[in-house]
Amino acid sequence: xxxxxxxxxxxxxxxxxxxxxxxxxxxxxxxxxxxxxxxxxxxxxxxxxxxxxxxxxxxxxxxxxxxxxxxxxxxxxxxxxxxxxxxxxxxxxxxxxxxxxxxxxxxxxxxxxxxxxxxxxxxxxxxxxxxxxxxxxxxxxxxxxxxxxxxxxxxxxxxxxxxxxxxxxxxxxxxxxxxxxxxxxxxxxxxxxxxxxxxxxxxxxxxxxxxxxxxxxxxxxxxxxxxxxxxxxxxxxxxxxxxxxxxxxxxxxxxxxxxxxxxxxxxxxxxxxxxxxxxxxxxxxxxxxxxx
Numbered sequence: 001x002x003x004x005x006x007x008x009x010x011x012x013x014x015x016x017x018x019x020x021x022x023x024x025x026x027x028x029x030x031x032x033x034x035x036x037x038x039x040x041x042x043x044x045x046x047x048x049x050x051x052x053x054x055x056x057x058x059x060x061x062x063x064x065x066x067x068x069x070x071x072x073x074x075x076x077x078x079x080x081x082x083x084x085x086x087x088x089x090x091x092x093x094x095x096x097x098x099x100x101x102x103x104x105x106x107x108x109x110x111x112x113x114x115x116x117x118x119x120x121x122x123x124x125x126x127x128x129x130x131x132x133x134x135x136x137x138x139x140x141x142x143x144x145x146x147x148x149x150x151x152x153x154x155x156x157x158x159x160x161x162x163x164x165x166x167x168x169x170x171x172x173x174x175x176x177x178x179x180x181x182x183x184x185x186x187x188x189x190x191x192x193x194x195x196x197x198x199x200x201x202x203x204x205x206x207x208x209x210x211x212x213x214x215x216x217x218x219x220x221x222x223x224x225x226x227x228x229x230x231x232x233x234x235x236x237x238x239x240x241x242x243x244x245x246x247x248x249x250x251x252x253x254x255x256x257x258x259x260x261x262x263x264x265x266x267x268x269x270x271x272x273x274x275x276x277x278x279x280x281x282x283x284x285x286x287x288x289x290x291x292x
Contacts, residue, residue: 001029003035004205005035005038005051006019006035007051008037009043009048010055010136012081012138012157014081014157014186017076017212017230018076018187019035019054020229021215021216021223023035025211027211028208031208049193052190053188054189055185055186056186057110057183057185058109060266060284061109064269064273065107065273067278068193069193070189071189071283071284072184072285073187073286074187074188074287075186075285076186076209076213076252077178077250079246080113080183081246082114082157083156083157083162083174084096084173085146085153085155085165085171086154086174088172091174092174093175094121096128096153096174098128098129099153100130100150100153101130102131102132102142102145102153104133104155106272107273108136110136112269113183115272121180139160146169146171147169161231161241163241163245164234165233176246178246182261182265183261183262184287187287197286210254216248220240220243220248227243259285260281266279
């Protein structure tokens with residue numbers, strides 16, 4: 001049996017769902033590979049590049065800023081699962097002007113996506129919004145700070161179902177990133193310097209993840225059961241609503257991606273980072289292509 005380390009660099013359904021299903025359904029074993037799932041959230045890039053990684057967004061930023069030759073071999077979704085969640089009285093992104101927003105750092109992948117969305121809403125994230133930078137996590141502290149009023153809004157990920165949380169507390173979901181910015185952000189990527197893309201272990205992981213993507217589309221009950229591992233604070237009905245709204249319509253069935261979306265996303269991220277868009281989507285996303 002082949003072996004490989006596979007690192008996730010964020011937490012929640014966005015990052016972990018396909019790998020979690022592949023593991024729980026024994027698809028890795030079926031494909032003849034032993035996968036060690038590693039928490040790479042706080043690893044530096046030099047350590048991360050010695051593993052396969054789920055975080056395509058971070059890999060792309062590394063390729064754009066440092067020239068690390070990451071390539072993506074499978075894509076789970078082009079609609080990042082991040083939301084702007086706000087206290088009562090704020091109903092749109094434009095309402096964030098002058099407000100306190102908890103958000104990821106600018107030169108992280110989620111932070112760059114947030115800034116792109118804010119700019120598209122007419123806000124300068126450095127001048128118009130009072131940002132409170134914090135590290136990715138389970139966002140539980142953000143909910144406490146929203147509750148006590150020390151922040152006005154938070155940019156949160158998929159460790160929760162934001163619409164259910166908003167309904168419970170009387171808050172508002174201002175926007176879902178996937179409605180405003182598309183980028184192939186999670187899947188399987190490797191740095192060929194250390195791991196050949198055609199290595200048997202890598203290809204086994206890609207096959208296992210594509211089987212997991214089929215489960216996501218063909219078996220809602222199994223998928224929602226696994227989702228509840230991540231959404232422990234939500235009911236089965238809320239988890240199913242989250243699946244129906246954000247997962248089933250937008251996760252791929254085959255790991256392929258649309259290269260036009262990829263090129264547009266690379267240009268947007270490079271512009272946000274202030275670096276050249278020095279890689280074409282076809283060179284980075286080696287997954288096969290599909291319609292948008």
